[in-house]
Amino acid sequence: MGALTSPEAVAGTVKTRKGWNFRKYEAVAGYSFILPSVLTIMVFTVIPIFIAIGLVFMEYDILSPAKFVGFENIKMIFKDARLGNSYLVTLRFVVLATLINNVLGILLAVGVNRSMPGFLKYIFRTTLFFPVLTTSASLAVVWRFLMANDRGILNYLINQLGLPSVPWISSTEFAIYSVVIYDVWRACGYMMVLYLAGLQGIPEQYYEAAKIDGANSFQLFRYITLPLLSPTAFFCVVTSIIGAAQVFDNAMVLTGGGPQDATRLIALYIYEKGFKAFEMGYASTVSVTLLIILLLITLFQFWFSKKWVNYE
Amino acid sequence: MTTVNPVRNIDLKAAGSSSGNVKGRSSLRFLGEGLLWLLMIVMALIEFLPISWLFANSLRDPAVAYNLPPSFFPTEWNWQNYITVISSPQIKFLLFFFNSVKIAAIVTSVTLLTCSLAAFAFGRLRFPGRNMLFFMFLATMMIPGTVVLVPNFIIISRLGWIDSHLALIVPSLTSAFGIFLLRQQFMSLPEALMDAAKIDGAGYLRIFFQIMLPLIGPGLSALGIFTFLGSWNNYMGPLLFLRTPDNYTFPLAIVTLQGYMGSGNRAHVLAGIMISVAPVLAFFLAAQRFIIQGIAVTGLKG
Numbered sequence: 001m002g003a004l005t006s007p008e009a010v011a012g013t014v015k016t017r018k019g020w021n022f023r024k025y026e027a028v029a030g031y032s033f034i035l036p037s038v039l040t041i042m043v044f045t046v047i048p049i050f051i052a053i054g055l056v057f058m059e060y061d062i063l064s065p066a067k068f069v070g071f072e073n074i075k076m077i078f079k080d081a082r083l084g085n086s087y088l089v090t091l092r093f094v095v096l097a098t099l100i101n102n103v104l105g106i107l108l109a110v111g112v113n114r115s116m117p118g119f120l121k122y123i124f125r126t127t128l129f130f131p132v133l134t135t136s137a138s139l140a141v142v143w144r145f146l147m148a149n150d151r152g153i154l155n156y157l158i159n160q161l162g163l164p165s166v167p168w169i170s171s172t173e174f175a176i177y178s179v180v181i182y183d184v185w186r187a188c189g190y191m192m193v194l195y196l197a198g199l200q201g202i203p204e205q206y207y208e209a210a211k212i213d214g215a216n217s218f219q220l221f222r223y224i225t226l227p228l229l230s231p232t233a234f235f236c237v238v239t240s241i242i243g244a245a246q247v248f249d250n251a252m253v254l255t256g257g258g259p260q261d262a263t264r265l266i267a268l269y270i271y272e273k274g275f276k277a278f279e280m281g282y283a284s285t286v287s288v289t290l291l292i293i294l295l296l297i298t299l300f301q302f303w304f305s306k307k308w309v310n311y312e
Numbered sequence: 313m314t315t316v317n318p319v320r321n322i323d324l325k326a327a328g329s330s331s332g333n334v335k336g337r338s339s340l341r342f343l344g345e346g347l348l349w350l351l352m353i354v355m356a357l358i359e360f361l362p363i364s365w366l367f368a369n370s371l372r373d374p375a376v377a378y379n380l381p382p383s384f385f386p387t388e389w390n391w392q393n394y395i396t397v398i399s400s401p402q403i404k405f406l407l408f409f410f411n412s413v414k415i416a417a418i419v420t421s422v423t424l425l426t427c428s429l430a431a432f433a434f435g436r437l438r439f440p441g442r443n444m445l446f447f448m449f450l451a452t453m454m455i456p457g458t459v460v461l462v463p464n465f466i467i468i469s470r471l472g473w474i475d476s477h478l479a480l481i482v483p484s485l486t487s488a489f490g491i492f493l494l495r496q497q498f499m500s501l502p503e504a505l506m507d508a509a510k511i512d513g514a515g516y517l518r519i520f521f522q523i524m525l526p527l528i529g530p531g532l533s534a535l536g537i538f539t540f541l542g543s544w545n546n547y548m549g550p551l552l553f554l555r556t557p558d559n560y561t562f563p564l565a566i567v568t569l570q571g572y573m574g575s576g577n578r579a580h581v582l583a584g585i586m587i588s589v590a591p592v593l594a595f596f597l598a599a600q601r602f603i604i605q606g607i608a609v610t611g612l613k614g
Binding site: 062124 | 345349352378380434439458461465482483547581582596
């Protein structure tokens with residue numbers, strides 16, 4: 001007991017001369033414990049939000065003082081054809097990436113969850129998941145070699161099958177699909193793991209009971225797995241959309257936003273406006289539109305989830 | 313019992329009507345199972361081959377690095393590429409490696425400390441404004457990082473941290489999500505534990521370090537692994553804030569120097585990428601089950 005007694009402990013349990021009672025001591029401990037985190041979040045997340053909103057009405061290039069321009073930036077939003085294109089590209093990317101990642105995630109999770117020898121399970125889980133942990137920027141360099149027109153590996157394999165070469169990252173038509181393919185390559189294993197956790201949370205008895213009632217494997221999937229997986233699916237879809245809407249590394253390294261803005265995702269556009277053109281007021285305005293859109297989508301999903309998510 | 317409902321909802325009529333055609337049903341099932349296995353095998357190949365190609369080609373003689381057909385498995389063991397990349401005086405690979413390790417190690421260790429302290433306070437201590445402050449933390453989790461990019465750049469340049477590793481370290485020294493995650497863990501510990509320590513006269517710091525912290529090991533290691541990976545794999549931060557090549561971290565060095573490295577030789581670039589991927593791969597193979605569980609429990613992304 002003696003070993004555990006410390007000066008601050010004494011101050012905490014009895015009233016000291018300074019008049020510190022137990023409550024006050026607890027509060028001081030609480031505030032000092034959260035202080036480092038509160039400071040960091042304040043300076044690098046909360047204050048920036050207000051700066052971002054303030055910048056909507058400013059013209060700022062970091063070198064000269066900010067100039068108040070009223071609604072100029074907001075007016076520009078509606079006239080900026082490149083922004084419209086960027087949002088269309090982002091929309092296409094988000095829809096495709098979210099859809100493919102989640103469908104593949106569910107199917108692979110169901111597959112990996114099948115009974116099979118331990119080493120096989122290990123091999124599947126390892127190979128399907130490992131790309132998630134790799135550096136997206138570095139592996140995009142690898143994929144650029146794979147997808148290259150000249151001596152690209154994918155085209156070589158396709159040609160071997162007797163099919164014509166595909167201009168993976170050099171055509172405006174194909175480039176966005178290549179970015180989607182790379183994203184799926186890197187992210188579907190992550191979805192698989194999340195869905196796998198969801199699957200393993202479904203009690204085995206449900207399946208047994210349904211089998212006794214004569215359900216086939218498709219019915220098991222449709223009427224037990226899917227409904228009970230819906231909370232997981234909701235979480236996965238919401239986070240995929242928010243994540244995909246902000247993808248930067250993939251497109252930046254794989255295509256650099258090109259050719260001709262064909263893969264200029266919104267994060268790349270904000271980067272270009274803010275840090276290449278130094279139109280920080282306008283870049284901030286664009287990022288605030290992204291914030292509003294993402295908030296609306298998330299709110300809509302929470303509302304819509306009542307119609308399809310089964311919480312036990 | 314509501315838990316039986318999903319089973320009861322099964323359309324028994326449909327199952328009953330097709331039961332006459334047992335042969336058709338089972339062949340359909342085999343088809344479905346077969347397609348599922350086919351998908352798994354194809355996807356496993358798609359996920360595996362780029363990485364094995366990366367490894368195989370990093371070992372090729374630079375003179376034949378572009379030769380087709382490609383090799384997906386090492387045909388030669390030319391470790392010279394690795395030596396070239398590491399020892400080349402222009403590339404300073406060891407320096408980039410050190411920069412990345414340094415930043416990731418500092419960010420991870422400090423984040424674990426700040427997050428667990430705050431999580432303990434939010435979960436286990438009472439003080440005025442606690443719930444409001446915690447709600448604020450939760451709300452910041454909703455803010456997409458892209459939105460605060462420009463303001464953060466302005467703040468960091470005002471602080472004079474452009475081209476300094478501080479720009480990558482300080483903003484990442486805590487995580488709202490980490491606090492949320494660890495708070496859940498602290499709250500799951502029995503109340504009596506803290507009461508007993510208080511009766512024994514332990515101060516809060518001592519309760520925290522000696523009693524509570526050791527009990528949330530799984531949460532801490534999950535958060536630690538993914539904080540480290542997040543920092544290790546960060547590309548955008550270094551791209552925005554670093555200027556001098558000597559300060560570059562691995563991902564930035566690989567992407568920006570790929571043309572210049574070995575004057576565009578693919579084998580050298582791939583060896584460089586392999587060096588950055590290998591530690592993660594080795595760690596993953598050793599701790600696979602653990603990492604996957606960590607992700608499954610926390611929903612964290614590396």
